[in-house]
Amino acid sequence: MAQDTDQVFAALASPVRREVLRLLRDGGPQPVQQLADRFDMRRPSFSEQLRVLREAGLVSERRSGRQRIYALRAEPLAGVQDWLGPYERFWRGKLRALGDVLDTLPDDEHTEDT
Template sequence: MTPRRSSVADGTEDQVFAALASPVRRDVLRLLREGGPQPVQELAAHFDMARPSFSEHLRVLREAGLVSERKDGRQRFYRLDAVPLAEVQDWLHPYERFWRERMAELGKVLDNLEDE
């Protein structure tokens, strides 16, 4: 069975793309991907920024459906929710033949240069 896209709490396409526009937020996603679920303090330690500002970034990611939180004692563990990124890949797909064509051309030009 193929699971359906845009299930329960996913953000809109707009929210997902907007969330990815910030390098801080892309970094948070990477940290979660590389380090697994982590409490806020551990994530925040990587950024030179006041805590409430960081909370705001987490909110944007949450509302885009890209992360979710689980309370554990007084900590909140955030984890990656990658499903909305599949939507980005879907968006990307119809462009793929264009960049492939282009890169093939470039490759040919460069190969010819190397022959000389």
């Protein structure tokens, strides 16, 4: 569980890998070649980036002839959003009036004085 979370966050900590996810999101499932053309990188290096995404569960692979079609698997990102949940009120509180948020708090556990 934490292992998965680690892998997902680590996978997202690379502009190349985030761009791959975006390409799959906006362009749908694609073969490796078509994805790789977008990056200034040798093919084996790109394969490794795909492997990181695959092991994080963020993409799936399907074979079609001699091509491999990669597709976005967004489920792990739902886990990221779940993790994010409990923090949300902290930045909403900063962006809005503080009193507005405090009014709706179920319990008060973020005292800011000594």
